[in-house]
Amino acid sequence: METTEKFLDYVKKMQAYTEAIGLMYWDLRTGAPKKGVDQRSQVIGTLSSEVFGMQTSDELATMLDELGSNLDSLDSITRKTVEKVKKEYDMSKKIPADEYKAYVILTSKGESVWEEAKEKSDFSLFYPYLKEIVETNKRFVSYWGVKDDNPYNTLLDEYEPGMTTEILDEVFGELRKKIVPLAKKIADSPNQPKTDFLFKHFPKDKQQQFSYDILKQLGYDFDAGRLDATVHPFATGLNRGDVRITTKYDENDFRTAVFGTIHECGHALYEQNISADLEGLPLSTGTSMGIHESQSLFYENFVGRNENFWKHNYETLQGYAPEQFGAVSAEDFLAAINESKSSLIRIEADELTYPLHIMIRYEIEKGLFNGDMKVEDLPQIWNDKYEEYLGVRPSNDAEGILQDVHWAGGAFGYFPSYALGFLYASQLKAAMLKDLPNFDELCANGDLEPVKNWLTDKVHRHGSMKKPLEILTEATGEGLNATHLVEYLEEKYGRIYQLD
Amino acid sequence: METTEKFLDYVKKMQAYTEAIGLMYWDLRTGAPKKGVDQRSQVIGTLSSEVFGMQTSDELATMLDELGSNLDSLDSITRKTVEKVKKEYDMSKKIPADEYKAYVILTSKGESVWEEAKEKSDFSLFYPYLKEIVETNKRFVSYWGVKDDNPYNTLLDEYEPGMTTEILDEVFGELRKKIVPLAKKIADSPNQPKTDFLFKHFPKDKQQQFSYDILKQLGYDFDAGRLDATVHPFATGLNRGDVRITTKYDENDFRTAVFGTIHECGHALYEQNISADLEGLPLSTGTSMGIHESQSLFYENFVGRNENFWKHNYETLQGYAPEQFGAVSAEDFLAAINESKSSLIRIEADELTYPLHIMIRYEIEKGLFNGDMKVEDLPQIWNDKYEEYLGVRPSNDAEGILQDVHWAGGAFGYFPSYALGFLYASQLKAAMLKDLPNFDELCANGDLEPVKNWLTDKVHRHGSMKKPLEILTEATGEGLNATHLVEYLEEKYGRIYQLD
Incomplete structure (x- = not known):
C-alpha cells in the first residue's frame, strides 16, 4: 500500500527533526557556550516550526484520513503510529493558529x-x-x-x-x-x-x-x-x-x-x-x-x-x-x-x-x-x-x-x-x-x-x-x-x- | 523588495539546518554513544537531503534569477549572499542527479x-x-x-x-x-x-x-x-x-x-x-x-x-x-x-x-x-x-x-x-x-x-x-x-x- 510507505517516511522525517532538536536541547543544558544560544534558539525554532508544519499539514491529513479508514488492514505498528499521529494532529489542528501563537508567547x-x-x-x-x-x-x-x-x-x-x-x-x-x-x-x-x-x-x-x-x-x-x-x-x-x-x-x-x-x-x-x-x-x-x-x-x-x-x-x-x-x-x-x-x-x-x-x-x-x-x-x-x-x-x-x-x-x-x-x-x-x-x-x-x-x-x-x-x-x-x-x-x- | 526578504529567509533556513547538522557531527566525534550512530546518521541524511533539495530547488532558481538581474540594487551583504548561493546552486545543479548519487556511493x-x-x-x-x-x-x-x-x-x-x-x-x-x-x-x-x-x-x-x-x-x-x-x-x-x-x-x-x-x-x-x-x-x-x-x-x-x-x-x-x-x-x-x-x-x-x-x-x-x-x-x-x-x-x-x-x-x-x-x-x-x-x-x-x-x-x-x-x-x-x-x-x- 503506497500511502503506508509515504506516511511512514513522512513521520520518520518528523521524528528525525525531533531527534536533532533533542540533541540541541541536550547540548544547551550540558555545556553549549552562552554566546551561541540566541542563534541556536533560532535554529531550534526553525526546525520546530518545520515539525509543527508537518504535524498539521493537509498532506498529513489526507494520509491520516485514508489510513484511518483502513485501520484494520494495517500492521499493528503502522496502526498505532496512525493513531498517535492522528491524536497529535487533532490536538494541534483544533487550536486556531493565532491563538496558539499568542499562547506560546504568553507562557x-x-x-x-x-x-x-x-x-x-x-x-x-x-x-x-x-x-x-x-x-x-x-x-x-x-x-x-x-x-x-x-x-x-x-x-x-x-x-x-x-x-x-x-x-x-x-x-x-x-x-x-x-x-x-x-x-x-x-x-x-x-x-x-x-x-x-x-x-x-x-x-x-x-x-x-x-x-x-x-x-x-x-x-x-x-x-x-x-x-x-x-x-x-x-x-x-x-x-x-x-x-x-x-x-x-x-x-x-x-x-x-x-x-x-x-x-x-x-x-x-x-x-x-x-x-x-x-x-x-x-x-x-x-x-x-x-x-x-x-x-x-x-x-x-x-x-x-x-x-x-x-x-x-x-x-x-x-x-x-x-x-x-x-x-x-x-x-x-x-x-x-x-x-x-x-x-x-x-x-x-x-x-x-x-x-x-x-x-x-x-x-x-x-x-x-x-x-x-x-x-x-x-x-x-x-x-x-x-x-x-x-x-x-x-x-x-x-x-x-x-x-x-x-x-x-x-x-x-x-x-x-x-x-x-x-x-x-x-x-x-x-x-x-x-x-x-x-x-x-x-x-x-x-x-x-x-x-x-x-x-x-x-x-x-x-x-x-x-x-x-x-x-x-x-x-x-x-x-x-x-x-x-x-x-x-x-x-x-x-x-x-x-x-x- | 519582497524577493530579498524571501530569499534571505530561505537561505537562513538552509543555514539553520546546516548548523544542526554541524552540531550532530561534532557530537558524533566527541562522545556520542556508538549504538545511536546508525539512527543519527539517518537523521543527518534526512537533514542533508533537505538542504540539498533547497539548494537545488526551482524556487531558489527563480529567486536567484530575479535577484541576479538586479545585483546592483542590492545591499552588499545580500549581493554577496546571492553570489555565493548561486555558485553553489550551479555546482550542484549542473551535475545530473543520478550521477551525483552514484558519486556519493562511489566515494x-x-x-x-x-x-x-x-x-x-x-x-x-x-x-x-x-x-x-x-x-x-x-x-x-x-x-x-x-x-x-x-x-x-x-x-x-x-x-x-x-x-x-x-x-x-x-x-x-x-x-x-x-x-x-x-x-x-x-x-x-x-x-x-x-x-x-x-x-x-x-x-x-x-x-x-x-x-x-x-x-x-x-x-x-x-x-x-x-x-x-x-x-x-x-x-x-x-x-x-x-x-x-x-x-x-x-x-x-x-x-x-x-x-x-x-x-x-x-x-x-x-x-x-x-x-x-x-x-x-x-x-x-x-x-x-x-x-x-x-x-x-x-x-x-x-x-x-x-x-x-x-x-x-x-x-x-x-x-x-x-x-x-x-x-x-x-x-x-x-x-x-x-x-x-x-x-x-x-x-x-x-x-x-x-x-x-x-x-x-x-x-x-x-x-x-x-x-x-x-x-x-x-x-x-x-x-x-x-x-x-x-x-x-x-x-x-x-x-x-x-x-x-x-x-x-x-x-x-x-x-x-x-x-x-x-x-x-x-x-x-x-x-x-x-x-x-x-x-x-x-x-x-x-x-x-x-x-x-x-x-x-x-x-x-x-x-x-x-x-x-x-x-x-x-x-x-x-x-x-x-x-x-x-x-x-x-x-x-x-x-x-x-x-x-
Missing part, C-alpha cells in the same frame, strides 16, 4: 514572570499571567472536546492517555487516608534517624565514580548513552541507541547525585530497551509520563532505597568516602536515607510525603478546571491544604504556590503523573515478586539484570504501542489501585521508625 | 576501500576506485565548465576561489627552489637539536590545563566555544557564538596537544570574530580553505613556534611538567620544537618540509587533470617525487601514495590550500609588522590581543564577504608571493641550525 513570558515573582516571593506579579494561562487552557479544552462534563479529564488524557478524575479520586483518596496518619505517627515517633553524617564533604569525582558503578550495576548501557552533569538532572532518549542522562553533584549532600542518577537511570532503561521494530517512529518512546515515572521511581525507591541494595553497595560507598561513612553502620545509613519528614518543597520531599504534595496540586487543578476555584484564591487554598495534609504551612509564596514552574508553562494535568508513577511502580513491584521472589537477594548480590529484563518484557519494549493502563493491567492483572503502595509504605516506615 | 565506498588498502599497504585494491573517482571528477569538471583549457583550475576554484595553476606554479616553484636546498643543508648540519626530552610522560590533565592557559592567552573566547578531546583535532564554527575546538592528548608527545590546540585556535578565532551582520547567513564562515589555514598556521607557526612566545610560556610549561622540563634550557626546548627533518608522512612534517609534501600532491593532481598522468602510475610517480624533493623514498604504499584520505573522498584541488595558508600567513605576518613592529615583544608579554585584533580587522570580520586574493591584497598590498615565507624559513632555520 514564555509567564515563565520569566514566574521566575521574578518567585524571587520576590510575590504571587500578585504572577497572578494575571496565571489567570490568562488558565483561561486559555479552558478554551483549548473546549476546542479539544470535553467528555462527560469533565474538562480536566481532557488535560489528564494529554499526559496519561485514559486517565480520569474518577480513577484518581479513588486511589488518591485511599492513599491520602493512609499516608496522612502514617506521616503524623512518624513525626511523633521518638525513633528519629541520625542524619548529620549525610552532609559531609564528598568530592565530586568520587561521587561520579560511584554513579558509574551504580549505573553499570543497574544495567545502563554506556554504549547507548552517557552521563553528564547539569543543574537539573534529566534523561533524554534521542534514539534507543542514544539515551543520555545527567545528574547533579552536590558536594555537601551526596544523596542528590546518587538518587538522581538512579532515578534518571530508570527513565533511561525504559528508552534503551524499546523494541528495535519501533526505531525511527514516534512510538519509539515511553507511552506516558506516568509509566515513565514508574520506571524512574521503581529504581529510585524500590531498588535504591532498599536495604538489600545497600548490602551490596554500602562498602563501595564507604570506600569512596571513608571519612564520611567509615564509622557509620549500615543500619544508621539506611535509616538516614529513608528519613521521612513533612516539608514545604515538593522536589525535596521524601517518598512517603511526596504523594501528598502531588495531591494538593491535583485538587487545585481539578478545582480550577472542573469547579469554581479562582486563581486569585490559590495562595490561601495552597497554604490551607499544606497545613491539612502535611501539617506545615508556607510562610510566603515562594515556598508555597510559586515553588513549581509547571503552571507557568501551562502544564495542567501533568502533576498527577508523578504520583501515578509511584503507584504503578508499587504494583509492578508486587507483580514482579511473583516471577522473581528472590528480588531482595538479587539486590543484595548486585545482580539486577533479571529485574531489568522483567521490566523490559512488561514495559520497556512496548514503547508507545500500549496505553498506560494496558501496560499496567497486562503486567499486573490489576487496574490502578493504592493497596501495594500503602502496604509498602506502612511496612517500611513502621519498621524504620519502630511504630506500634 | 563512500572509496573511503572504506582506501582504509583497507592502507592497512594492507596495497594500492592495487584502491586503484579501480581512485581511477573511477578521477574519471568522475573529470566529467564533473566538464559539466561545471573548463576555462582556458585548464580543468584543474575548475577544481582549485572550488576550494580557493580565484586560484589558478598559473599563480601556483610560480609561487610553488619559487618556494621549492629555496626549500629543497635549505632542507638539504639542515640535514647535513652538525648542529642537530636534542629532542629526547620531548617524549617523556606528560599527564593528560596537565596538558589540558596548559591548553586552557594558551587558549586564553591567544584570545579564544570560552563564552563562544569549548575545548574537547578527539582522535583527530578539529575546529567547527556552528555559529559565531559557538565555535568549538578539539585537541588530542598524547601523553608521550605533548607537542600533539599544544600545537594542535594552537592550530585549531587559529581557525576558531577566525570564526568567532566574523562580523555580527553576517549571522545566520552562509557568509558567516571563513572565505576559503586557504585563508582559513592561514589563520591556523599563523598561530601555530608564527606565534606558537616563536621564541618570544615561549619566553612568556616556557616557565608555565615547566610548572606543569617539572620532571620533564625542569633541567631543559629554553634554548634547547625551542630548538627541539623547531626541529626539521625530511620525512614520509605529511601530517607529521615540520613547517619547513611541509610545503614540499603539498607540492608533490599538487603536481600529481595537475598531472591527472591537465596532463596525461595515469592513476596506475601514481605509486611510482609519488615515490620518485619524494626522493627528488625530500630525499626520502617510501618503502611501501601505506607510507606513500595511500597515506591521505583526501582523494578517496574525491577532494581534488584541496591540498594546495594547506601550503597556500602558510604563504598567506607569512605575507600577513610581514604586513602586520608594519602596524605592530613590537610583535615579538607582544608575544614575550603574552599580550596577543593586538595580534588578534589586527587579524580580525583584516581577515576575520569579513567572513565570506571577500574572496581570498581580495583579503590578501587589501591586507598586504601584494599578490600571492613566496618572498616572505622564504625569508622567514631561511632566517629561522639558518639561526637554529647555525648554517653558513
Whole structure:
C-alpha cells in the first residue's frame, strides 16, 4: 500500500527533526557556550516550526484520513503510529493558529514572570499571567472536546492517555487516608534517624565514580548513552541507541547525585530497551509520563532505597568516602536515607510525603478546571491544604504556590503523573515478586539484570504501542489501585521508625 | 523588495539546518554513544537531503534569477549572499542527479576501500576506485565548465576561489627552489637539536590545563566555544557564538596537544570574530580553505613556534611538567620544537618540509587533470617525487601514495590550500609588522590581543564577504608571493641550525 510507505517516511522525517532538536536541547543544558544560544534558539525554532508544519499539514491529513479508514488492514505498528499521529494532529489542528501563537508567547513570558515573582516571593506579579494561562487552557479544552462534563479529564488524557478524575479520586483518596496518619505517627515517633553524617564533604569525582558503578550495576548501557552533569538532572532518549542522562553533584549532600542518577537511570532503561521494530517512529518512546515515572521511581525507591541494595553497595560507598561513612553502620545509613519528614518543597520531599504534595496540586487543578476555584484564591487554598495534609504551612509564596514552574508553562494535568508513577511502580513491584521472589537477594548480590529484563518484557519494549493502563493491567492483572503502595509504605516506615 | 526578504529567509533556513547538522557531527566525534550512530546518521541524511533539495530547488532558481538581474540594487551583504548561493546552486545543479548519487556511493565506498588498502599497504585494491573517482571528477569538471583549457583550475576554484595553476606554479616553484636546498643543508648540519626530552610522560590533565592557559592567552573566547578531546583535532564554527575546538592528548608527545590546540585556535578565532551582520547567513564562515589555514598556521607557526612566545610560556610549561622540563634550557626546548627533518608522512612534517609534501600532491593532481598522468602510475610517480624533493623514498604504499584520505573522498584541488595558508600567513605576518613592529615583544608579554585584533580587522570580520586574493591584497598590498615565507624559513632555520 503506497500511502503506508509515504506516511511512514513522512513521520520518520518528523521524528528525525525531533531527534536533532533533542540533541540541541541536550547540548544547551550540558555545556553549549552562552554566546551561541540566541542563534541556536533560532535554529531550534526553525526546525520546530518545520515539525509543527508537518504535524498539521493537509498532506498529513489526507494520509491520516485514508489510513484511518483502513485501520484494520494495517500492521499493528503502522496502526498505532496512525493513531498517535492522528491524536497529535487533532490536538494541534483544533487550536486556531493565532491563538496558539499568542499562547506560546504568553507562557514564555509567564515563565520569566514566574521566575521574578518567585524571587520576590510575590504571587500578585504572577497572578494575571496565571489567570490568562488558565483561561486559555479552558478554551483549548473546549476546542479539544470535553467528555462527560469533565474538562480536566481532557488535560489528564494529554499526559496519561485514559486517565480520569474518577480513577484518581479513588486511589488518591485511599492513599491520602493512609499516608496522612502514617506521616503524623512518624513525626511523633521518638525513633528519629541520625542524619548529620549525610552532609559531609564528598568530592565530586568520587561521587561520579560511584554513579558509574551504580549505573553499570543497574544495567545502563554506556554504549547507548552517557552521563553528564547539569543543574537539573534529566534523561533524554534521542534514539534507543542514544539515551543520555545527567545528574547533579552536590558536594555537601551526596544523596542528590546518587538518587538522581538512579532515578534518571530508570527513565533511561525504559528508552534503551524499546523494541528495535519501533526505531525511527514516534512510538519509539515511553507511552506516558506516568509509566515513565514508574520506571524512574521503581529504581529510585524500590531498588535504591532498599536495604538489600545497600548490602551490596554500602562498602563501595564507604570506600569512596571513608571519612564520611567509615564509622557509620549500615543500619544508621539506611535509616538516614529513608528519613521521612513533612516539608514545604515538593522536589525535596521524601517518598512517603511526596504523594501528598502531588495531591494538593491535583485538587487545585481539578478545582480550577472542573469547579469554581479562582486563581486569585490559590495562595490561601495552597497554604490551607499544606497545613491539612502535611501539617506545615508556607510562610510566603515562594515556598508555597510559586515553588513549581509547571503552571507557568501551562502544564495542567501533568502533576498527577508523578504520583501515578509511584503507584504503578508499587504494583509492578508486587507483580514482579511473583516471577522473581528472590528480588531482595538479587539486590543484595548486585545482580539486577533479571529485574531489568522483567521490566523490559512488561514495559520497556512496548514503547508507545500500549496505553498506560494496558501496560499496567497486562503486567499486573490489576487496574490502578493504592493497596501495594500503602502496604509498602506502612511496612517500611513502621519498621524504620519502630511504630506500634 | 519582497524577493530579498524571501530569499534571505530561505537561505537562513538552509543555514539553520546546516548548523544542526554541524552540531550532530561534532557530537558524533566527541562522545556520542556508538549504538545511536546508525539512527543519527539517518537523521543527518534526512537533514542533508533537505538542504540539498533547497539548494537545488526551482524556487531558489527563480529567486536567484530575479535577484541576479538586479545585483546592483542590492545591499552588499545580500549581493554577496546571492553570489555565493548561486555558485553553489550551479555546482550542484549542473551535475545530473543520478550521477551525483552514484558519486556519493562511489566515494563512500572509496573511503572504506582506501582504509583497507592502507592497512594492507596495497594500492592495487584502491586503484579501480581512485581511477573511477578521477574519471568522475573529470566529467564533473566538464559539466561545471573548463576555462582556458585548464580543468584543474575548475577544481582549485572550488576550494580557493580565484586560484589558478598559473599563480601556483610560480609561487610553488619559487618556494621549492629555496626549500629543497635549505632542507638539504639542515640535514647535513652538525648542529642537530636534542629532542629526547620531548617524549617523556606528560599527564593528560596537565596538558589540558596548559591548553586552557594558551587558549586564553591567544584570545579564544570560552563564552563562544569549548575545548574537547578527539582522535583527530578539529575546529567547527556552528555559529559565531559557538565555535568549538578539539585537541588530542598524547601523553608521550605533548607537542600533539599544544600545537594542535594552537592550530585549531587559529581557525576558531577566525570564526568567532566574523562580523555580527553576517549571522545566520552562509557568509558567516571563513572565505576559503586557504585563508582559513592561514589563520591556523599563523598561530601555530608564527606565534606558537616563536621564541618570544615561549619566553612568556616556557616557565608555565615547566610548572606543569617539572620532571620533564625542569633541567631543559629554553634554548634547547625551542630548538627541539623547531626541529626539521625530511620525512614520509605529511601530517607529521615540520613547517619547513611541509610545503614540499603539498607540492608533490599538487603536481600529481595537475598531472591527472591537465596532463596525461595515469592513476596506475601514481605509486611510482609519488615515490620518485619524494626522493627528488625530500630525499626520502617510501618503502611501501601505506607510507606513500595511500597515506591521505583526501582523494578517496574525491577532494581534488584541496591540498594546495594547506601550503597556500602558510604563504598567506607569512605575507600577513610581514604586513602586520608594519602596524605592530613590537610583535615579538607582544608575544614575550603574552599580550596577543593586538595580534588578534589586527587579524580580525583584516581577515576575520569579513567572513565570506571577500574572496581570498581580495583579503590578501587589501591586507598586504601584494599578490600571492613566496618572498616572505622564504625569508622567514631561511632566517629561522639558518639561526637554529647555525648554517653558513
